[in-house]
Amino acid sequence: MTVPQPPEPIPGARLLFSLDPSVNYLNHGAFGAAPIGVQRAQQRLRDEMEANPLRFFTQGLVDRITHTRRHLAAFLGADPDGTALVGNTTAGVAVVLQSVGLRPGDEVLTTDHGYGAVGFAVERECRRTGAVSRTLSVPLAAGDEEVVQIVRDGLRPGRTKLLVVDQLTSATARLFPTAAIVGVAREHGVPVLVDAAHAPGMLPTTVASIGADFWVGNLHKWAYAPRGTAALVVAEQWRERIEPLAVSWEQEAGFPGRVESQGTLDYTSWLAAPVGVFTLRSLGVDRVRAHNAALAAYAQRVVGDALGVAPADLPEPGGPTVAMRLVPLPAGLATTMDAARALRARIAERLAAEVAVTTWNGRGWLRLCGQVYNTPDEYDRLAVRLPALLAQG
Structure with a gap:
């Protein structure tokens, strides 16, 4: 050949x-690798921040983040009111894990294609709550129907409290049929967290069509955003339960503001992210x-x-x-x-x-x-x- x-x-x-x-x-x-135009846009924002930090952080920053979030959510095909900007996919995963309310005897189900740091996060939350983690083995060459069947057979309704599945795996570069997996899990009443670290920009993803309870993806890989830019998308029925990793001044605003407000975080990566999307669209x-x-x-x-x-x-x-x-x-x-x-x-x-x-x-x-x-x-x-x-x- x-x-x-x-x-x-x-x-x-x-x-x-x-x-x-x-x-x-x-x-x-x-x-990822940020285009030069994106780097320059972020540097201009940093210059603005350093010229008057008090004004940058206290006058209109929340509105600017909201505007940016809506722009990025539209690119992803996600509900902007159900989308929060976070630092990366693993941070979004940690937010979800601590918010779903795991208890002793509950189970978090993953696959053996999962990202290592996500696995560490699952293990830590299970230790903290008394829940357990279980891993499904999925052959590398398994077709979509086989993958879905493996997940279907692996679910334990009433005990499996969260299924974590990749949209595109990092270790094995394998595309999973996430929408079908979500459908099967929904039939059994099991919420699904989709690790979509590599999806934004690379895959023609419409997040709303996947239907997951939680979806989180990096924009700083294939969508040319500055590093430290990711989106956590949460289904409506879960939003009131989502808590940030650290509480700050937007706590009473609810989701997504309470997740996005992280004190003196450098927000310039988020604010410059639309320039990355613009670059991608220009090409x-x-x-x-x-x-x-x-x-x-x-x-x-x-x-x-x-x-x-x-x-x-x-x-x-x-x-x-x-x-x-x-x-x-x-x-x-x-x-x-x-x-x-x-x-x-x-x-x-x-x-x-x-x-x-x-x-x-x-x-x-x-x-x-x-x-x-x-x-x-x-x-x-x-x-x-x-x-x-x-x-x-």
Whole structure:
């Protein structure tokens, strides 16, 4: 089988970013990368804040955040009155976990594709409340119907008080049928929290159509917002129960104001976030999504071929706009988190390439991302040099 053709580059897109040209940055999914225009917009806001901090924080800040929230909620297809801006997805998850009212004997159900920090948050809340966590095993190659059936069989009505499921998994770059999963959980009276860290900007998501009780996603990854920008969307029946991680002056305002008000937090990342959405729309949202997904598919094949991985053994992400792909590493490599971190650092140091190395189900995986600032030759260079580095053990 031939390697898929890479997409045509989007003219001028690389110049929108300030990334180090001596590094092949192939891991946009980790922390994103803010376009230069977004960086400048945030700096102007910081300059305004530092010119008169008292005025910035006390005169109109709540209204400015509300306006920003409504703009971002419209982009996400979410109810602005049910949306709160938070620092990142894991912060939003923590808000939900402490607000659902877990008690001894209750159960939080997750899958083995979940994000590590979310798993830590679940474990901590279970220790605090006396609840327990249980993890469902979902095969990497499972189709949508099989995934839904695994969840259906795993629910324990009356005991399962929260189901946490990813929209697009971080460790395995797998798109889950979240709307169908939410439907099954609703049949059994189980609320669902969707970890959508990678959805905004990458996936054609309309949050309202998913129907989850809670949905939280980062805008600082694929929607080009400054880091520290995420949206927590809460169904109407839960909003009065949502409590912030720290109480501040908007506590009596209810949700979402009580969650967004965090004292002297640097709100400039939120206020500059619409510039990221504007940049994405200026490039063409559908155009960017198609480009990034096609580039990630090309990356997966050329690197997979270089490592001797048959095309049939390359995981499919399950969606036409998924801009992250996995390549299995040779057996015995990166089988623990520490080993994965060490290998990622070696690749960065010796090959001048930033990639994600993950471990899942006892095997190491290379996760490659496609973004408008990337070019096919970056993956070609990685494919040429990576086998020799991996052969060193």
